[in-house]
Each structure stands twice: as structure tokens, then as C-alpha cells.
Amino acid sequence: MFKIPKQEYTAEFKELAVKRVKAGEALSRVARELGLVEQTLRNWVKAAKNGKLNPPGGKAVTPEQMERSRVRAENARLKMENEIPKKGGGVLRQGCAVKYAWIDRHVKQYPLVALCDTLDVSISGYRAWKRGGRPDRQRLTDDPLRALIRAIHRQFKGGYGSPRMVDEIRARGFKASKERVERLMRENGIRARHKRRYKATTDSKHDLPVAPNLLERNFAPAAPNQVWGADLTSIWTDAGWLYLAVVLDLFNREIVGWSIKPRMTADIVVDALSMAWFRRKPAPGLIHHSDRGSQYASHAFQARLADYGMVCLMSRKDNCWDNAPTESFFNSLKNERVHATRYATREAAMADLFHYIEVFYNRRRRHSTLKGKSPIQFLQHWISTQHKQNLAA
Incomplete structure (x- = not known):
């Protein structure tokens, strides 16, 4: 398990969060994305309006302090990962309905993604259980599917090609084949952006000592921090x-x-x-x-x-x-x-x-190397798997 020390939020972190709210983003959304309590962010916005968010003459914040403040959200996640197996170890061995009920009791306390991942159920399944229905994905006709593809394309600023587009559509609870999504994207001129502007940043013409290449392109370590x-x-x-x-x-x-x-x-x-x-x-x-x-x-x-x-x-x-x-x-x-x-x-x-x-x-971008999960989701899944293996041992 990773042990991340508790940190206070730095001046830079507060400023970046407040700027997003001032730019028109919903306060609740910004708080959720940054792992903040809404009232905390609301207090920061109020302090910024009064010129008291970061009083002049305050102590300068180092880059290390700025980034250490970012891990507050991770502390909450790790606390959740530690507590769920202790409180819900028996739930891990129950059927889906029992797991959904347990998630429903704790969803206000912990992130839904982490809860579902820890208990090995899908978010769409949980939401379907909440509605009293089945977890089957809904099939859209071409027009609403095309509209959904356009919305995802805009949301992710044209960054998703058809493979990630399919993953995103399915994660939202809809059926989608790769061939159908490719056809709709092609017919409507929707494509991932590919453009490159280049400036060399590697200066290897120096007399400084260099280290050998012993990694040999082994890009798949067995655990974090290796x-x-x-x-x-x-x-x-x-x-x-x-x-x-x-x-x-x-x-x-x-x-x-x-x-x-x-x-x-x-x-x-x-x-x-x-x-x-x-x-x-x-x-x-x-x-x-x-x-x-x-x-x-x-x-x-x-x-x-x-x-x-x-x-x-x-x-x-x-x-x-x-x-x-x-x-x-x-x-x-x-x-x-x-x-x-x-x-x-x-x-x-x-x-x-x-x-x-x-x-x-x-936190959000689906990574093909990680089986369609984001880096944080993949790490959460790995941690959950370690807990399950420890419980089973």
C-alpha cells in the first residue's frame, strides 16, 4: 500500500481550483474532479473575492509543496481502500444484489467507481439495480448514437478515435460495436485529431556522463514504483x-x-x-x-x-x-x-x-495499454485485487 502524508492545500492549488469556478465551471463539478469537499472550495471562492485567499507577503510555496497538496484526494481514496475490505469483507463473497445494497449505503462516503471496482461489479449494473431494472446495455438507433458520439467528441476535444469511443459509449450503458461506431464517425467526418508541431528538446551533444540502457524496452513492471x-x-x-x-x-x-x-x-x-x-x-x-x-x-x-x-x-x-x-x-x-x-x-x-x-x-482518459481504464482506475483495481487476495489467503 502507498502511504501518502496528509497535506494542506497550497496557494497554487487553491488558485487553480478557484480559477476554474470563476471561468464558469460548476463548483460541485470542480470539487468532485479535484477530490475536494464542496464547502471547502466555496470558502476558497469567497476568500478570493475578498482578496484573502493568498494574502500578500505569504511564504513562497515550493514545487514539491504544490504537488504534495494534490495528493489529498488520494489520501481519501487510500483510506477508503483500507476500510472497505475491513467493513465489507463478507460482502465480497455475496451475490450482486447484496453488493449493490452495500454500495448504496456507502456511496456518499466513497467514490462510486472505487466501490464498484472493489466489489467487482459494474457501475451500469449498480445503476440498473437502483432503477429496479436489468443491467443490460441499451441499444441506440443511429441518430441518438450519432448525437452521443458528437457529444463525446466535443467533451474530449476530438481526442478519441473509434476504439476509445466504443469504450466510452459502453461505459455509459449503451451497446456499440466497433464497426458501427467507425461507420458513423466516418460518415459524419468525426475523427481523432492528429497534428504535430515539433521543437527539439533533447541535447545529447554534451560531455556529461550517461547511464546505460538496461531497461531494454521492458515497459510492463509488476507493481507501482518499480x-x-x-x-x-x-x-x-x-x-x-x-x-x-x-x-x-x-x-x-x-x-x-x-x-x-x-x-x-x-x-x-x-x-x-x-x-x-x-x-x-x-x-x-x-x-x-x-x-x-x-x-x-x-x-x-x-x-x-x-x-x-x-x-x-x-x-x-x-x-x-x-x-x-x-x-x-x-x-x-x-x-x-x-x-x-x-x-x-x-x-x-x-x-x-x-x-x-x-x-x-x-483520472478519466481511457488507456489502451490499461484495458480501457484510466491510470487511476487501473491502480485502484490493482489495489482492490491485492486486498481480495489477502482476504482469500
């Missing part, structure tokens, strides 16, 4: 280039650390690594894999790896396939969000990248 991948990319704004460094857990493809800065100096990858370490607190021996760019080969970054007890591995020169998972994440980010958006300022880009990573990608 292998992390890291990379750096560029984002264009009207104010100039912005750079994003990420750290990705290869087990569930979750972005566990990130940093956004206007320059490609070594501190951007150091901050992303620090964020990841504060979020996960892995034991010594974790493998950290990156390209051999000067930022990752720098003395500052290598010293931080040593402080955390991590093993440094690097891709072979000019071989992007050695770091394919993080390259895949950047490709998704660019196609699904960045290339569809014109950022007037770096601040606007930072807010949008925060939303994509923390709200959409980690």
Missing part, C-alpha cells in the same frame, strides 16, 4: 515557448510528477522528479529511465537521483523507442489538447496542462 520514465517537451504560446517535464510510472502510466517552465534548464527535470518523489515516496532501488539529454545528465539531477536512492538508466542515442511510454503520453497531449488550442499566454497554457494531466489524463 520503473519510472521521464521526458521533456515544448509547448508553443503567443508569449513564446513553454517546456513541460514529466515523470510517468510505467506500471499504470500515471503522470506522478511534472514541472512547467519557460526555460529548459536542469531545474525543470529536478522539480518534476521531486514532485513525483513527494507524491509516491518510493523505496530505494526504483529505476528512473530517461533520454540522455543534458538536463538528465546534469550534476544537479544526478545528485537528486542519488539522494532518493534511484537507479539511473538512459535511452540509446537517437532512439526514441527506448522511451516510448513518455513519448506516447506527449503525443496524446499534443493531439488531444495542445494542437487544438491557441495559448495567448504562458499562464493559460500552464492552467490547461494542469487540467489535462491531473483531471483528465490521470
